[in-house]
Amino acid sequence: MASIASRSAASPSVSASAQPASTVPTSIGSIDDSDPLTIQFTTVQELFAAINCAPGDFLTATVTTNHHLTISPSSFAEIVREGEQRRRNFCFITIPTDLHEQLHHQLYDSFRDQLVRSGRENTWTTLGTATCQGQGHPGGDCGEGDSTGGPIPDRDMKRVWPALVVEAGVSQSLAGLRQTIRWWFSASDHQVQLVLLAKFEPTRCAIILERWEEEPSATRPGAMTTRNAAALQPVLQQTIAITQDASAEPISYQVASSALVLRFKLLFLRDPGPGEGDFVLSVQDLENYARDVLRYM
Known part of the structure; x- marks a missing residue:
């Protein structure tokens, strides 16, 4: 499981959990001062589409992995490349299984x-x-x-x-x-x-x-x-x-x-x-x- 933090013209605190591709598309949950945004991760493109829907200048997304679902190194690399193209900087923090x-x-x-x-x-x-x-x-x-x-x-x-x-x-x-x-x-x-x-x-x-x-x-x-x-x-x-x-x-x-x-x-x-x-x-x-x-x- 990894936490991804991004400084950009994006959103305030966002929590994302990885789901199999067959689940609902990436979406943003409710937001208020005590309930941070929630993103369900499906694809990199859907992740950035959800980010762009929220106001603010800081994003934190948490991607969980388990024995049945692995976030591959290529997915992380794609997020970084996409972030660079969108002029966003990322920091990755690993939360181990x-x-x-x-x-x-x-x-x-x-x-x-x-x-x-x-x-x-x-x-x-x-x-x-x-x-x-x-x-x-x-x-x-x-x-x-x-x-x-x-x-x-x-x-x-x-x-x-x-x-x-x-x-x-x-x-x-x-x-x-x-x-x-x-x-x-x-x-x-x-x-x-x-x-x-x-x-x-x-x-x-x-x-x-x-x-x-x-x-x-x-x-x-x-x-x-x-x-x-x-x-x-x-x-x-x-x-x-x-x-x-x-x-x-x-x-x-x-x-x-x-x-x-x-x-x-x-x-x-x-x-x-x-x-x-x-x-x-x-x-x-x-x-x-x-x-x-x-x-x-």
Whole structure:
């Protein structure tokens, strides 16, 4: 579910809920000081036609999604293009579904369960969806991860950026999710060390996991002797596809690739000591993760 805010010569507060195309056309509900406008969304063109019928200079439209109705990335792109042509500016705020929430919560919790089993839970803090302010952008440029966390006491917790960020997507495209990668690394001044993407693909009933880290960009040999921020680039280190086989009895899950490996040094900002090492989500762990997530499908 997403909230779309538009500054234009349009309407005051408008709430829109997505309905299948076979329902009634886009329409505007009653308006008074206590009852904001309501728009039922069917198509982009109908949405803008309804907007143009209302007075005012600010519009907020809420588009809901559920397991039977998905607002596709192309629809969002079409709204933006149409808004640009009509000289309207849009801001999108995602309101997640149960499936979206489970995609990142179950993955993050699998990592934290290992922290607990290893007795290191007191050296890590979960930051959740805390808003992070981009470095050097006091007036804006904020971001929220779906699940985030970092080591303690290695950072000033009053101005903390997570070391680990998990981003999930259901209606969003994988390409759209990847656009957030560079922001997390650069806006944090490279304090974010590791970003995991979890994307649900309904056509294959699959979950795609991607692990992103930063590496020195391709420069002349010997040019990179320190972690120079200007020379770092996000690099896709691992891709894992987990597919559900609903024809099997019981339902089974196939993991294409290997275990998911989270490097200790990136998570805790130091080399592992005696008895410490990378965190590994095994193939069995990933199968269990997919089973827990896809029950919300």
